[in-house]
Amino acid sequence: MSENEGWCTIESDPGVFTELITKIGVKDIQVEELYTLDSSEYDRLKPVLGLIFLFKWEKEEENRTISDNENIFFANQVIQNACATQAILSVLLNSEGIELGEELSNFKSFVGDFPPMV
Numbered sequence: 001m002s003e004n005e006g007w008c009t010i011e012s013d014p015g016v017f018t019e020l021i022t023k024i025g026v027k028d029i030q031v032e033e034l035y036t037l038d039s040s041e042y043d044r045l046k047p048v049l050g051l052i053f054l055f056k057w058e059k060e061e062e063n064r065t066i067s068d069n070e071n072i073f074f075a076n077q078v079i080q081n082a083c084a085t086q087a088i089l090s091v092l093l094n095s096e097g098i099e100l101g102e103e104l105s106n107f108k109s110f111v112g113d114f115p116p117m118v
Contacts, residue, residue, distance in 0.1 A: 001006060009081040012054050018053020026092060047096070050091030052084070073108070074116040 010016055017031040029049070034041050042048050067074070073093035077086050092100065093108050100108065 009083050011103065012084060017052075017084070020085075021088065025103045027099040027101065029092070029098060031088075036038075049095040052087040052091065073111075075111070075114075076116055 010020065014031040014033045018029070021029050021031070031052075032045055034045075034051070073090060075086060075089070077083060092098065092104065
């Protein structure tokens with residue numbers, strides 16, 4: 001793959017996201033699609049670990065400050081088409097009380113001290 005091709009895009013589908021999460025070893029997590037942000041939807045799906053919004057991003061010229069909170073996992077996206085994968089990792093690695101599995105636990109430990117902009 002050439003560096004201009006970016007990441008291999010995954011389909012923005014809850015079933016595909018759930019399969020990816022399962023294949024990397026995370027236990028008992030399922031992705032659901034929401035059609036409304038009404039609180040009744042959150043009640044129906046509890047517990048909700050995070051939300052992934054899908055929309056076209058356009059680069060802004062302003063510089064944004066990244067939180068220096070060391071308890072939040074954040075990785076700066078540096079390759080194209082990795083937004084879904086990064087969103088999934090952000091939700092999983094910032095959630096407490098879930099079984100990440102060996103692979104993702106090792107990853108979290110390995111990158112834990114990396115600065116967010118790496």
